[in-house]
Amino acid sequence: MLRLHRVEPSAALWSDRAGYPDRLIFHTPEWISFVAQCQGAEPVLATVTDGDTPAGHFTGLITKKYGLRILGSPMAGWTTSYVGFNLDPAVPRRAALEALLPFAFNELGCAHLEIRDRFLAESELGGLGLVWDTAPTAVIDLTPSEDELFGAMASACRRNIRKAAKSGVVIEEVHGDPAFADEFYDQLRDVFAKQNLVPTYSVERVRSLIRHLEPAGRILQLRARDPEHRSIATAILPWYHRTMYFWGGASYREHQHLRPNEALIWHALRWARERGVTEFDFVGGNAYKAKYGTTEVPVPWARRSRSPLVARLRDAAKQGFALKQRAAARLTGVSRPATPDSAARAG
Template sequence: MGGMKLIREVYTGVDWPLLDSFSDRTFSQRKAWIDFVCETQAGDPVVARIEDAGVTVGFFVGVIVRRMGFQILGSPFPGWTTPYMGFNLRHDVSRADAVDALIRYAFCELGCHHLEISDPYLTGEHFRDVRVKAQLVRTFRSNLLMTEDELFARMDGGGCRSCIRKAARSGVVIEEAAPDGFAAEYFTQLEDVFDKQNMRPTYGMNRVEALIRHVYPTGDLLLLRARDSDGRSIATGIFAGFNDISYFWGNASLREYQIVRPNEAMLWYAMKYWKRRGVHWYYWGGDGAYKKKYGGDTVIYQQFRASGSIVTSMLRDAGRMLYYAPGGWNRRIFNLRSRADPSIARRDGFHAMIK
């Protein structure tokens, strides 16, 4: 313990094929995704080599952002529409030692005030620093190593399997979409979904455009479209994947056509797509009854954060409490403001910092 250290790489000189060769590498740690985050969050990329006794044993990736005068190292940070980042390490390397080295590096060398990290391979046992706080998050995960018949059988009968069959009977067709014009199509449908709840999307169309522009050329992004029997586009979805992990990023649909169940058919198509590509896990991206019905196992993972001072930690806690206050009054204020000025929904302000 204590001998491990992080050394920041020159971003233009990073050996990306070397990083991508790690078995624990995820889509959101790759260059295209980091560039997407940096563009949409006005951030600075951090790719750090991890050395132990002069030997490279892994890498860390994150992005530095500045919010309200604070310098934050996120890997990732709430509001980035990014699930995981964190470490890529050799199998024999102590993740606890890597975490200790990262905390020293973030506060002492990078001069950050706050650090947040979500890594699918980290647990509470890997954190020994008393400043670290953890938040438990529930999601669902499907094992794509099962056969298609097994995956289908695990789905809820009335709430999912029957819906997929209904979509087929109704003439719904799922197609893999090209990137041109897809962001506008998706976002129009997303606005229709939010309008049902008298709300605005929490991100703007520019976020979707940036995601597609950076990530789609790598092959890590699947764009799907559902058409009805008359050929109308009635639902769209965005899914990411690389190595062992695939991920449900988002989907949208037009309310008047949801009766023919395009969403269930589209999500089932996505699962089969990543399965055919040899991906092990399909993560459903958060909690929700409509995700549970697809038969995935419940997974509890932890998001970790540490602050360089008690004041910073208290501000972070207070911000989160305000965001999730009963009734979500601050979110309603944000939605009302964004209706009056749609550009607000396209900016990342305090609501993204405290989410």
């Protein structure tokens, strides 16, 4: 029978966790520190044991809402895709999930739990009192040759990549540039403004992400420049072990005819492949991503509350956030036409 035991972080612990084949960047100390800082959350690290035999690890963070302790692995809004478990391949993930429930609600005293584990299937969730949303992501297998990757894209996408090159768009890799976060965020505003919204996080989150990941060499920052050397698009792509992630991208609308977004992604795919990365994860299944030759992978987002009241409070908080975001958009006037200096677009 599996059990979870909370442990304190240590160099030996992080080293052991890094040896599991299912490790992701979201399990690393740099990422956990990033989330803890931005969310004011308390990291929770636990070992999974089968009797006296080590079987894996669990990663999460505790935050508070309405005075209640909530365990997220992760929570929505953390700009973190999957967390969950690192397990020995022989250990069933459902058994680990079953052991997580008493750990979360009894040992940690939490009133609500959310988990999105990259390798947990919907078929493993039944009978545990969980509810879940189907939340697929779009991925690209990077093991084929560069020519095969390019050929798998939609013809219009290939044309756009060629057009960017012919138009003189240059992609540069950014290192140690303190202005990059603000540059990205300025472009991001209009991504939301197009829908009369404002970004769901502040520029400080972008700065924090870069500050935590760049020293460890776990983030690729890209900038697209036009023939006049103006920055017209940006992308932020964390990577670790076998996977690169599309955390965010934006571009100025007045330069869309140069097709910088496709050029950024194509550069990232080749960069990752050259470094032995075998998967590119778009972190979500939006329709526009299919043009890059993606495959959809289901990754359910499961949750359980101690009581129906807590579940209703969670849903109310989610709805309230959406209303607050739209109200903020009206107050900041993002529904007005954007100026050439501030207009941006993602994807």
